[in-house]
Amino acid sequence: MLWFHEGRADEFDSRQRLPSEGVVWLDLVRSGPDWREQLPPGSDLSLHAQHDADVLNTTHPPFFNKTREYDFLVFRGYDSTSDVHHPRTRPIVFLLKDNMVVTLREQGDESFVDLRRSWLAGDIGVPNSAASLLHRLLDVVVDGLLGLREPVNRLLAGWQERLLDQSDPFNDWRLLMRLRNQLRWLSGTMEAQLNVIESWREDYSGDFSQNLEIRFKDLEDHIRRVGSHAEQNQGAIDALVQIHFAANGQRTNQVMQFLAGISAIFLPLNLLVGYFGMNFADMPFLSRPHGGLISLLLIVLLGVALLWGFRRRRWM
Known part of the structure; x- marks a missing residue:
């Protein structure tokens, strides 16, 4: 006080x-x-x-x-x-x-x-x-x-x-x-x-x-x-x-964009593999000695080309 x-x-x-x-x-x-x-x-x-x-x-x-x-x-x-x-x-x-x-x-x-x-x-x-x-x-x-x-x-x-x-x-x-x-x-x-x-x-x-x-x-x-x-x-x-x-949200979009790019790249590769996997009597490259290697190189080249194109367009 x-x-x-x-x-x-x-x-x-x-x-x-x-x-x-x-x-x-x-x-x-x-x-x-x-x-x-x-x-x-x-x-x-x-x-x-x-x-x-x-x-x-x-x-x-x-x-x-x-x-x-x-x-x-x-x-x-x-x-x-x-x-x-x-x-x-x-x-x-x-x-x-x-x-x-x-x-x-x-x-x-x-x-x-x-x-x-x-x-x-x-x-x-x-x-x-x-x-x-x-x-x-x-x-x-x-x-x-x-x-x-x-x-x-x-x-x-x-x-x-x-x-x-x-x-x-x-x-x-x-x-x-x-x-x-x-x-x-x-x-x-x-x-x-x-x-x-x-x-x-x-x-x-x-x-x-x-x-x-x-x-x-x-x-x-x-x-x-x-x-x-x-x-x-x-x-x-x-x-x-x-x-x-x-x-x-941005991080999720980046992940989904990456996964979509991977799917877009592998889809043509799956198509190519499925084409050569068809069981016909006469298929290109099947009768050649290096047919398997050529098919593998085509798949790799197609994948690299798609990846380069996606990168150039900034889709990945």
């Missing part, structure tokens, strides 16, 4: 009474219905029944609702413990009341660890309002989602090499389709989160400085970038699949 006042950030114990001046950030772990026990005296935070259930819902989509007492936001951040083949997000609840911002995150979610350390060390400026604090926190969450781009790009680049490598058949279709589905879901989530920010800004009753207005617009642009990247990767996966099957 941090208290921002007089240009600095100080920690305070949950047993201390909530400061009446400055900006207060209560960073709580959503471990169960007893999460309110972490609140300091004087916080006077009473949630509506539906919001109480929403706090504990780990699958809750992005959401915003304004009440007379507080603003309620649900924002989904990147789950750093998930595999890049199946990236997941987890919800963070934001409650704004007067000069206080409460964040409720899952156990093990360390999204704000570095930001908290920087504030306490005095490395960065401190927020001067609840809206400014909310922007800083949301910016960290969105930066975590932006960080997903590089590992996904590397993964798709590796899959592209494998899909086009005929010596190493690609068999990870389930992982590829799972990633595509997750990216499609992420794109929809970013659109919902953008709506959350826009709705909150429209209904916010506090003062917005011009600088803060610009920073929130930048935040919205970052959210759009995450959604755009997810959509681009969906298209990249679709293109990879199409290229893979096109390459396989």
Whole structure:
């Protein structure tokens, strides 16, 4: 729990009474219905029944609702413990009341660890309002989602090499389709989160400085970038699949073309062999001493001539 006042950030114990001046950030772990026990005296935070259930819902989509007492936001951040083949997000609840911002995150979610350390060390400026604090926190969450781009790009680049490598058949279709589905879901989530920010800004009753207005617009642009990247990767996966099957189709056509050429070459040879195999009394070359050798040479010459003609016309 941090208290921002007089240009600095100080920690305070949950047993201390909530400061009446400055900006207060209560960073709580959503471990169960007893999460309110972490609140300091004087916080006077009473949630509506539906919001109480929403706090504990780990699958809750992005959401915003304004009440007379507080603003309620649900924002989904990147789950750093998930595999890049199946990236997941987890919800963070934001409650704004007067000069206080409460964040409720899952156990093990360390999204704000570095930001908290920087504030306490005095490395960065401190927020001067609840809206400014909310922007800083949301910016960290969105930066975590932006960080997903590089590992996904590397993964798709590796899959592209494998899909086009005929010596190493690609068999990870389930992982590829799972990633595509997750990216499609992420794109929809970013659109919902953008709506959350826009709705909150429209209904916010506090003062917005011009600088803060610009920073929130930048935040919205970052959210759009995450959604755009997810959509681009969906298209990249679709293109990879199409290229893979096109390459396989081309290879199959080449094999069938080769087999058709071989069949076309051997068909006249079979005709020639069948002709000399007819059991008539008088056949050319049969009475000659070198008739068999001459017949064999005719077959070979005909085969070579057909092969040369097919090669010249690029039929094989």
